[in-house]
Amino acid sequence: MMIDFNRFRLAAIKHQPFEHMIVPQLVDPAAMEGIARDFPVIDQPGSFPVSELTCGPALQELLSELQGPLLRSAVEKKFEIDLTDRPTMLTLRGRARDKDGRIHTDSKTKLITALIYMNVTWPDPGGHLRLLRSAKTLDDFFAEVQPAQANAVVFRCRDNAWHGHTAFVGERRVIQLNWVMDEAVVRREQRRHGFSAKLKRWWRSERRR
Secondary structure: OOEOHHHHHHOOEEOOOOOEEEEOOOEOHHHHHHHHHHOOOOOOOOOEEHHHOOOOHHHHHHHHHHOOHHHHHHHHHHHOOOOOOOOEEEEEEEEEOOOOOOOEOOOOOEEEEEEEEOOOOOOOOOOOEEEEOOOOOOOOEEEEEOOOOOOEEEEEOOOOOOEEEOOOOEEEEEEEEEEEOOHHHHHHHHHHHHHHHHHHHHHHHHHHO
16 A cells, blocks of 8 residues: 555544644655656646546555545544545646645535645745635644645645645645535536636746747
8 A cells, every 4th residue: 555544544633723734744654756757747726637638557546545435434443424425536746836825725526635745855944835814814824834844734625624835836736535415526626727727838838939
């Protein structure tokens, strides 16, 4: 298994100001080199459905584990939530721009969000995810996570689950996993992200002409 389930089980869940847990190095370090090699080159900002990308076998194996029953069961126990028949949604991000990271909460159609940061190292002081007490400022944070080495953040999607990240421009690899309300949400989000991905590819090709 690539996922270190023992680390996940040992990580503490905290309930204030919203239910969340931080899992350092969720993925076995021995697997990181292969996953990094197989992570697609994403030279545009934004979230991309896995279906729109070419992922190598090591990354595909990790994505399969993330959507598998073992992790779902572990999340259910930690968050005391029934995810039976709740579909998953996977998107990848590869780059951040200066306007990314603005404070927000996830949509009400999402139940659980898991963010797994896949840069191998992170020497930059910017780009760190912050979990926030309010929507006022990124300085009002109670937890901060370096976006590298498969550090993971899992949280319940509440009205007050504010989060964002400090300014950074460059490669910032993130696996975004969500358990959502129903398949209609998955279809809608895939259409939205898929259209956006196609538009970005078109715009990139036009700029190169």
